[in-house]
Amino acid sequence: MNQTQRLTMAQAIIRFLQNQSVERDNRQQKFFAGCFGIFGHGNVAGIGQALHQYPDFRYYQTRNEQAMVHTAAAFAKQKNRLQTLVCTTSIGPGATNMLTAAAGATINRLPVLLLPGDIFARRNVAPVLQQLEAAYSQDVSVNDCFKPISRYWDRINRPEQIITALPEAMRVLVSPADTGAVTLSLPQDVQAEAFDYPVALFHPRVWQIARPRPDRTRLEQAASWLRESQRPLIVAGGGVIYSEATETLRQFVEQTGIPAGETMAGKGSLRYDHPLCMGAIGVTGTLAANRLAKEADLIIGIGTRYSDFTTASKTAFQHPDVRFINLNVAEFDAYKHSALPLVGDAKVTLTELGELLAGWQVSDDYRRRAMTLHDEWDGEVQRIYNIRHAPLVSQGELIGAVNDLGDPEAVMVCAAGSLPGDLHKLWRSRHPKQYHLEYGYSCMGYEIAGGLGIKMAEPHREVYVLVGDGSYLMLATDLITAIQEGYKLTVVLMDNDGYKSIGALSRAVGSEGFGTRYAFPQQNGLPGDAVKTVQRLPVDLAANARSLGADVIECAGYAEFVAALATARRNEHTTVIYIKNDRYVGVPGYESWWDVPVAEVSEIETVQAAREEWEEMRTQERYFL
Ligand SMILES: Cc1ncc(C[n+]2csc(CCOP(=O)(O)OP(=O)(O)O)c2C)c(N)n1
Ligand SMILES: [Mg+2]
Numbered sequence: 001m002n003q004t005q006r007l008t009m010a011q012a013i014i015r016f017l018q019n020q021s022v023e024r025d026n027r028q029q030k031f032f033a034g035c036f037g038i039f040g041h042g043n044v045a046g047i048g049q050a051l052h053q054y055p056d057f058r059y060y061q062t063r064n065e066q067a068m069v070h071t072a073a074a075f076a077k078q079k080n081r082l083q084t085l086v087c088t089t090s091i092g093p094g095a096t097n098m099l100t101a102a103a104g105a106t107i108n109r110l111p112v113l114l115l116p117g118d119i120f121a122r123r124n125v126a127p128v129l130q131q132l133e134a135a136y137s138q139d140v141s142v143n144d145c146f147k148p149i150s151r152y153w154d155r156i157n158r159p160e161q162i163i164t165a166l167p168e169a170m171r172v173l174v175s176p177a178d179t180g181a182v183t184l185s186l187p188q189d190v191q192a193e194a195f196d197y198p199v200a201l202f203h204p205r206v207w208q209i210a211r212p213r214p215d216r217t218r219l220e221q222a223a224s225w226l227r228e229s230q231r232p233l234i235v236a237g238g239g240v241i242y243s244e245a246t247e248t249l250r251q252f253v254e255q256t257g258i259p260a261g262e263t264m265a266g267k268g269s270l271r272y273d274h275p276l277c278m279g280a281i282g283v284t285g286t287l288a289a290n291r292l293a294k295e296a297d298l299i300i301g302i303g304t305r306y307s308d309f310t311t312a313s314k315t316a317f318q319h320p321d322v323r324f325i326n327l328n329v330a331e332f333d334a335y336k337h338s339a340l341p342l343v344g345d346a347k348v349t350l351t352e353l354g355e356l357l358a359g360w361q362v363s364d365d366y367r368r369r370a371m372t373l374h375d376e377w378d379g380e381v382q383r384i385y386n387i388r389h390a391p392l393v394s395q396g397e398l399i400g401a402v403n404d405l406g407d408p409e410a411v412m413v414c415a416a417g418s419l420p421g422d423l424h425k426l427w428r429s430r431h432p433k434q435y436h437l438e439y440g441y442s443c444m445g446y447e448i449a450g451g452l453g454i455k456m457a458e459p460h461r462e463v464y465v466l467v468g469d470g471s472y473l474m475l476a477t478d479l480i481t482a483i484q485e486g487y488k489l490t491v492v493l494m495d496n497d498g499y500k501s502i503g504a505l506s507r508a509v510g511s512e513g514f515g516t517r518y519a520f521p522q523q524n525g526l527p528g529d530a531v532k533t534v535q536r537l538p539v540d541l542a543a544n545a546r547s548l549g550a551d552v553i554e555c556a557g558y559a560e561f562v563a564a565l566a567t568a569r570r571n572e573h574t575t576v577i578y579i580k581n582d583r584y585v586g587v588p589g590y591e592s593w594w595d596v597p598v599a600e601v602s603e604i605e606t607v608q609a610a611r612e613e614w615e616e617m618r619t620q621e622r623y624f625l
Contacts, residue, residue, distance in 0.1 A: 034060060035051060040091070049192070070438075095117065102149050157187060162184075213352065387585075406565060445475030488573060500586075510598065552577075597614065
């Protein structure tokens with residue numbers, strides 16, 4: 001019991017992490033699959049030395065600290081949060097490079113463990129290289145920036161502090177309700193300090209992931225609300241997938257006849273061809289889901305945060321007496337929209353609710369209406385898949401090709417630009433893990449790094465990374481890591497000379513695509529979309545990808561793209577399919593709105609017109625009290 005082992009703080013951390021497992025539904029696995037990192041003076045002699053000493057805890061290189069946190073988050077998402085990766089950095093810029101992706105992980109409720117190095121606890125040699133000095137306190141470093149974006153944050157000023165910090169870090173990481181980025185800030189001197197650690201700290205530990213059940217009284221009330229409802233609609237969020245409740249949802253939907261719309265994180269909760277699957281809901285939603293949302297008298301939100309994309313900026317639900325029942329493991333989300341909160345795990349809650357609803361179902365009329373809307377929507381998707389736009393192809397037809405001709409067991413990953421909206425509408429999800437969208441933070445640069453995390457999580461699946469030229473330029477370098485580690489990615493790089501998405505948004509707010517095109521300046525300014533002829537920049541993204549070690553296939557049109565998909569599927573090596581596509585042809589919106597405030601005063605007429613439209617739409621925004 002009193003046995004101790006003398007280790008450095010860094011060695012003790014790695015030993016501890018190696019011994020943590022999780023268990024859900026009697027399935028057990030190690031919680032950490034290894035550690036990504038870039039070494040500098042802030043961690044090379046601490047965590048770096050420890051990783052060298054314990055090669056069983058696999059170390060992976062990255063090219064950029066932001067990328068590795070995206071990789072870890074994507075890995076965790078693909079694993080339904082039952083496993084993740086650790087990220088180590090030096091102090092200063094290495095640490096703060098993680099901030100963007102750390103915020104993304106927390107917003108998306110994905111566990112990542114961050115171990116940034118920190119300035120000396122001992123202080124006598126301060127200021128050290130890369131130290132932020134504050135005149136008002138010596139207890140400040142750049143790592144304090146992690147506080148608002150971490151679900152748990154701690155600074156380890158004495159080696160024995162990890163004995164109490166590590167279990168807290170684990171509690172948060174494995175909690176379905178509280179998870180997100182966990183940051184343990186590790187002063188560079190303390191990492192290398194030794195302590196006589198209790199051996200019990202390193203004993204194998206299994207963290208049970210519970211499936212909490214909701215309050216019975218509330219559950220019964222929910223059942224009676226459902227029985228009273230005429231037009232109930234399910235909003236399926238990411239929680240359905242993380243809870244592995246997709247099969248239970250299917251049974252619930254079939255038993256009750258309640259149709260379901262899907263959020264960005266929830267897409268794939270039902271197979272696209274299920275007659276009661278209405279597909280995407282909200283700003284980027286389908287006509288089927290958005291029509292039903294508008295009329296619904298009862299919304300059953302399952303594992304959703306109700307982001308503005310889901311609620312169409314609070315305009316999606318227009319029934320005057322609409323009510324909400326929220327099934328959510330996080331109390332915070334369960335209470336949104338003044339809902340009847342069923343705080344619990346999606347799978348067990350749906351099962352119990354289904355039992356209470358035995359014998360009840362929606363009217364035949366309503367079920368039929370939903371099924372008709374489903375079929376009509378499928379026709380609309382096919383229409384867009386069949387467009388053959390010239391001279392440059394349309395994004396919709398490219399999405400169709402990847403969906404039709406890619407491996408059906410594959411995973412598709414995307415995060416930012418015009419692709420997510422198009423994918424949300426058009427992608428036909430055939431299994432619950434096929435549609436991997438990082439849309440909590442919609443962080444440009446997630447795509448390739450995230451693709452690597454997905455492939456590491458499920459190496460047997462093909463991974464299609466769909467990425468725009470803007471996102472690619474922001475963060476493509478972890479193609480190298482994928483190649484280095486032998487994880488094959490198929491990257492579809494869609495070049496439209498800049499920001500198609502924000503260009504369209506800019507035009508919609510009256511600003512002519514200002515600042516969103518990649519072109520040489522004219523008349524001492526950058527050309528917007530009103531300028532017909534622009535001079536392209538001499539950038540060759542295909543050559544860029546080739547220079548990082550990828551196989552690259554350049555496609556001139558649809559037929560070549562189809563051929564490239566076949567080649568890439570046979571290829572065992574990371575392949576980038578490069579294709580130019582049209583900046584202006586887009587997938588329409590389907591009776592939805594997104595609140596992006598327009599300038600209240602302007603001398604430009606297009607802005608004034610946009611403002612007028614915006615003011616009218618705003619009147620549809622609702623409070624749910
Ligand atoms: C890190 C980051 N910066 C800025 C934005 C805002 N933003 C959203 S989409 C977009 C343009 C994306 O360009 P690209 O990847 O080429 O996709 P496209 O819009 O052309 O489809 C920008 C700048 C963002 N989402 N993430
Ligand atoms: Mg682009």
